[in-house]
Amino acid sequence: MGIQVVDASLFSSLDPVALQGSACVACAAHVFPAQATCPMCAGTEVSVVALPTTGTVWSWTTQHHAPKPPFRTDEFAPFSIGYVDLGPVIVEGWLLGRIEWVIGEPVRLALAKAWTQDGEPVFTYGFESVA
């Protein structure tokens, strides 16, 4: 039985987990999620790439209110959302495991349960502290 995820196109692999982005052949701009054209130079020659799985917290905030539909969760608890600098690109995602962060601290990519569907967990990605 495979790992259920919210959107398979976000991932280049699940075990080990890695995000799938695109890289522009003309200007080298990296984008996540992957796009068919480059948002920087409008180039149409892009390649699909696995993004680095470690980075640093670029910015973050903690939400103390439950998200409105279509977002869903099994049980609400305050959660952190951050921008993580992976090097070639900055990615938005959950910051996992706590609700206080420090800009610049190292994190790594991880799968995180988004919700339960038909008794099975559905995963998305997030970033956890390396410390």
Ligand SMILES: [Zn+2]
């Ligand atoms: Zn480009």
